Amino acid sequence: MRCRHRLCTPSGAGGIAIFRVEGAGAAAVIRRVAGRAADAAAGAILHTNLAGVDDGLAVRVAEEGWRLMPHGGPAIVRAVGAALEAAGSTLAASRPRGIDAAVAEAAARAASPAAVDALARQPALWRAAVGRPLATAGDLLGRSDVLDRLVDPPxxxxxxxxxxxxxxxxxxxxxxxxxxxxxxxxxxxxxxxxxxxxxxxxxxxxxxxxxxxxxxxxxxxxxxxxxxxxxxxxxxxxxxxxxxxxxxxxxxxxxxxxxxxxxxxxxxxxxxxxxxxxxxxxxxxxxxxxxxxxxxxxxxxxxxxFPEPPRRKLWAFDPLLRARVEGHPTRPPRGWLGGRRGATDRSVLVW
CATH class of the missing domain: 3.40.50.300 (P-loop containing nucleotide triphosphate hydrolases)
Structure with a gap:
């Protein structure tokens, strides 16, 4: 798959915008748009200039996958999108569905910059949790209540x-x-x-x-x-x-x-x-x-x-995740998270 990008946050003005950039050749595109972020290790979060128009964050999430996070002003979003296309990326036809889109929407609403790193790690953390014993539902939900303060300020x-x-x-x-x-x-x-x-x-x-x-x-x-x-x-x-x-x-x-x-x-x-x-x-x-x-x-x-550092902690940041942890028979859309589906045992996450 050649390099593609899409805007994961809602259209219109916002505090932060999130671009998803992935596919073959993505590193070359990122090098032109976000400089040194192209050489970052997976999981690294860098503060860097984006397309010469804004200072923002660049997160490498996979070998050929990045998230670029400029400020959410419409002019800045258009400029970063145009720079990605000029660098060789193709605009994807539609927004992705699933936990990645949920992360993008939560990050766009989040008041605290500290939320961005914690949210960016959630897809991998939840996929790794499928089929494994969880902490008690009460502990996970209690921690999530605390981490929710990163989105809606205390x-x-x-x-x-x-x-x-x-x-x-x-x-x-x-x-x-x-x-x-x-x-x-x-x-x-x-x-x-x-x-x-x-x-x-x-x-x-x-x-x-x-x-x-x-x-x-x-x-x-x-x-x-x-x-x-x-x-x-x-x-x-x-x-x-x-x-x-x-x-x-x-x-x-x-x-x-x-x-x-x-x-x-x-x-x-x-x-x-x-x-x-x-x-x-x-x-x-x-x-x-x-x-x-x-x-x-x-x-x-x-x-x-925030008694615990928010990074690398499982967080039921989305109503669908919270419902699953609480044991409600909520069925996520196919492909929302991945992994197995079925049982409602609250001690094991089975999707």
Whole structure:
């Protein structure tokens, strides 16, 4: 089969597009379009320039198979497609059906760059699992619930007393002003929602970033008027948090259970650049003003949200996979995954 390519993601604007490139001569095509990605080992993920029009990811999935992932703007997608054709690839007539297409659709929706690598490995992981004993359905589904956070971001809520440094911390991690900052308590009178990419120290923002919906709540204290109503509204956000962080300023007491609707998952001492800054949460301290302790804080948050590294883990990322693991008699389309079909034994994946 000569080299062919197809766009696996839906047409129209999107965050990311995925091209599938495979067949005889694919390496020569990739060399012209994605340079050094042509010589990458199978399973390698490279950040590279694509067709001279965009920086994106290139993944080698087989001896003659690649996935190219530029940004999803229509002009960029057209330019990369044209470059593939100019390099000698032929546009395939239709999108593939099956788990590869499901991966492409999930990757296009995923908020976190870290999802791309984990999703790209799923077809091989699931095909290898056919006919073999699985972990208990509960363990696999529980892990999948966690990994689903790479597609639909978890909610991170930061709570604390007025002027604990919550807004300054959000602005530091987000890299820009996302919340009002003032030495006057009560400046944030409503919760501020912001989608923030958390990159572990030494990580690649295009491959390792984990995205969260960060909620900066108003300072919790006795208050009246509009500020009091904002605090009451924030209580519902606090209760629904996937991860609740309490920020404790120097010389301030921690929030009581009457003030905070649940026990926080992480407690952090703020303003470590000032004398009297408390050590909390097993010694976690930071200064949003100077950046001290920010890397440790980000690492702690990522580890709490994703206790296991997402790579190389079986993930029921698609409703069809989840239904099979749960033991429902769902019949996938022929060729969706491959392997044997038939039994519904939940301890063995039989397709």
């Amino acid at each position: 909610r991170l809520v930061v709570a604390g007393r007025p002027n604990a440094g919550k807004s300054t911390l959000l602005n530091r991690v987000a890299g820009e002003a996302a919340a009002a900052v003032s030495p006057s308590p009560g400046t944030t009178r409503d919760w501020v929602g912001r989608r923030v990419a958390l990159v572990p120290a030494g990580g690649d923002p295009l491959a390792d970033a984990v995205v969260v919906d960060w909620c900066d709540t108003p300072g919790l204290r006795a208050a009246g008027g509009a500020e009091r109503r904002a605090i009451e509204l924030a209580a519902a956000v606090l209760a629904d948090a996937d991860l609740l962080v309490e920020l404790v300023a120097p010389e301030e007491a921690r929030l009581t259970r009457d003030e905070l609707p649940r026990e926080p998952d992480v407690v952090v001492g703020s303003k470590s650049d000032l004398s009297g800054s408390p050590e909390a949460g097993g010694g976690l301290r930071l200064s949003a003003a100077t950046g001290e302790g920010i890397d440790a804080f980000v690492a702690e948050v990522v580890e709490r949200l």
